């Protein structure tokens with residue numbers, strides 16, 4: 001199958017949840033570059049408007065693996081997120097270290113307002129090597145809020161503090 005949202009620039013293979021998770025763990029054990037995206041049905045990058053798409057990018061293997069879910073796949077998302085970012089990725093750290101710049105704060109405020117208004121929203125963290133990322137060599141945060149144009153924020157390094165806040169909002173931890 002081809003992704004219909006990225007101008008057909010990449011092909012992806014389908015897998016079931018267990019095979020997809022196993023492929024991620026195997027890449028992790030081999031210390032290969034990998035990451036994933038959870039694409040909501042209405043996501044700008046979704047190849048399937050009737051399902052949630054879990055898109056696993058095995059960068060070093062040059063493979064894109066997709067798995068479709070009827071409901072938002074929270075468990076496998078948390079499991080692989082912990083593998084990717086460490087088990088404390090979602091833990092309750094103090095936000096004191098490092099400051100969030102104005103653009104990051106603005107983004108967080110925008111997401112907070114959308115969440116308060118009950119709008120559906122989601123985000124994508126795009127690594128420089130991400131196939132969805134159109135920002136040349138930068139880290140891109142791509143946030144989609146129901147009824148709004150997507151908001152992009154490009155960084156020269158991983159915006160981990162902003163990302164941590166966004167993920168906590170996404171999982172209802174703050």
Ligand SMILES: [Zn+2]
Pocket residue numbers: 039040042043044045122123124144
């Ligand atoms: Zn999206």
Ligand SMILES: [Zn+2]
Pocket residue numbers: 035036037057126127129130131132133
């Ligand atoms: Zn990606």
